[in-house]
Amino acid sequence: MTQRDHPRRTGRCGPLVPVLLSLGALVCSCAGIGVRNDSPGANQAREVAANAARTLAPAPPPQPPPLLTPEKVGAAVAGLDGIIRATMAETGVPGMAVAVVHQDRELYLKGFGVRRIGSPGAVGPDTVFQLASLSKPLTSTVVAGVVGRETAGRQPVSWDDPVVAHDPAFALKDPWVSGHVTLADLLSHRAGLPGHAGDLLEDLGYDRGYILAHLRYEPLGPFRASYAYTNFGFTEAAVAVARAEGTAWEDLAAEVLLKPLGMNSTGYRYADYARAPDRAALHVRRAGHWLAGQTRDANAQSPAGGASSTARDMTRWMRLQLAGGKLADRQLVGAAARGGLAMRLGPGDRWSPLTHYDGDTFAYQPWGENANGPSAVRFTAGPSGEIATVTVENLDTTGLGTFARAS
Template identity: 65%
Template sequence: MRAIPGRRAGRARAFAAPFLAVLLTGASGAGAGAAAALPGAGPPAPEPQLTGAQVDKAVAALDDDVRALMKRTGVPGVSVGVVYKDKVVYLKGFGVRRVGDSAKVDPDTVFQIASLSKPVASTVVAGVLGQGGEKDLGWDTPVAGQLPDFALKDPWVSAHVTPADLFSHRSGLPDHAGDLLEDLGYDRAYVLSHLRYEPLSAFRASYAYTNFGLTAAAEAVARARGVSWEKLSEDTLYKPAGMDSTSSRFADFDKATDKASTHVKNADGTWSARYVRDADAQAPAGGVSSSARDMTRWLRLQLADGRLDGRQIVDSAALARTHLPEIVSQPPAGPADRAGFYGLGWNVGYDERGRLRLSHSGAFALGAATAVTLLPQERLGIVVLTNGSPVGVPETLAQDFFETAQSGKPGRDWLPLIAGVLDKQLNEGRSPTDYAHPPADARPARADSAYTGSYENPYYGRLTVTATSSALTLELGPKPLRFPLTHYSGDVFSFETAGENAVGRTGVTFKDNTVRVEYLDAHGLGTFTRAG
């Protein structure tokens, strides 16, 4: 997620990016050491502070903690893996893959990992760059030329933006640029070719979390190799690392027999598997599926400088670059507060002893929540995968684990605080107008013919309004999606939004041969003009 405050409910897939990462890193002494020092990178990393006995105690507490969090939240299924000193010291599944079915979650159950895809993607790029191909696109090489249809609004930025800029969210693109296009059904190529319409903030001096900015960088690296991103990921990381259940294709997740369905929470507190989330359009940023077993292999590789089972899978120096801060993602609120940083696909934080903590969370509002935290100097890491929309379970479990290792027990009950932050984000971005309840003095609408017809928008494409005997219907997207309109007052209507970025009811205002869709207009791009 972006720094609080966020903007739309669908921003959920970025959860615990800078705000929670800073909160949890600075909350206790559970952090753990810096990555291996690079030449000239400053003082040596702090010595490890945790003992094996301390880690054993934290591992022993996991069963009860997982079950307690599941009972408190109702999350249907959880899978957890812990790596310490290159060994998997904990690997277990809990609960069910799908509510109403008896199949249990196990260490090999495949979950959609959402934004944990980002540090996985940066590992892939590090693996490519470490191979030293002369045609490879480097972290600091402009992507211009690799993606013919990709450009940003400023020509100078278009010519200079690099994979490092896009992986660290410092390109100037606005928060979650392109996500609404994906919700409407547009594919990766369309979204990347239309980012040129998005307004830009200061290049390399501002942070805004963007799934499709990162996707553009990954796609450029893959095209420099002459392969798809999905195949590049397989050949560079998944196959060499023995991550046999991991894929960047939704179809592979969909056909898996041992997979966790996504679930959302109902108003009565129960959970339902109501949605299917195909994230292929942004696969490098949010489309990976994996199991806890596979993710522990990735943790081992991360904590062993790119080595796994005696083989150098990813070059150590190339991997170390991904662990360094590239941009301030969360400025300190006061003199006693710590800043949060974002690296190349990682949240990067430091505790009061200067110890590094790498982390990332992922979430789909439509039903997944995940988290990973690494303490490189301690060679300790945890991954938590769940099949429920974000309510704080992965982040709380990881925080409890590290605090128990450091201090013998958690410092506080983290779940209410974390859940409150996530709930606030899920509900931000909703319209201040209650369209479900028109005013008592609502003005009547004009005849349907005043509104029907086709409208064009260079970013969102065509919008069509049609009339039936019962209602006006708005159509959007390439398929298209159909939204029944409800009259509010005068020339103002509303419809119920849908998809990952849904924000409840949003306004639709007709005026002078134009129609403005409120929730599409966050960046000033939501006005359509009547065609012809």
């Protein structure tokens, strides 16, 4: 209840305004004028405050102990060999490499099967695989390593930089969107481009520059209100960051991520994969049989789908992810880039960081007149597994704080 909502009572010192606090304490005083200490109203206020003190904890309860104990991890890892062999027998997949990282330790690293069906070469921890769209999280890690980095004579790159700030020739069909679409928009597939825009041009053999220049002819969906998976929108964001750093994307990735992590068998050029003697061939399943021999040169969209790597190299990247951008006491991804999950409420550009509390619940700090300590946000998944509703606790006293995904 706010001051303007409550009937006013006037004493000799001016308006007297009872205010109902969220803790349940009713405070009403004005220099000794108003409710007397021995009046029924004062007694009631003291009783409410005492009840609040008895029932409300000073802070949220601590998080429950972790469900994933070392014993459970060890038991799961011990069963992996059998699971992998059973999976390969069921699917007929010729070979795979598997790694497990837990608490900055490599617990499991093995290869199974063969690199090419019908050939004797075995898959091992150092066999090079083409990563396809697993290239994308590697790329976002490279960008994160650049965000906030001080460079002589240049402003640090930000997730929210307009793409045209770094690549002035870039354009989409709508001029306003062209000037406002950010690196984060393209990396999040929310710029309005149709799904897989540019992929058919790549299939025809056009190069990266040609395809990116022709994104301006693609029809746009609602900006930041629609999602469509676009390899070349993602690629443009990476290319723009490389332009900001004055280098090619493939060289930037090596400088920022691959060399510092010691990922010596990883690269973003098709040639990196093709010259590796220990490499797995691509296979396709036809008429119930796996066949080798197809080649895939993804240089045109290498930030989105053209990286290649080994299971051993990928364990180093996993350790970096799990340690908040740090590996072996070296901070490769700074605090400005890590940011974390955040929520924007209202019409302004004001963001609230969300801190994981338990399960699907995150804590955040509200602001404004009704802010009264931390509140919570809860995400609920629908049958398909994607988030269906978000409930903002401090807005939900009448059920109006639950927001459903638009169909």
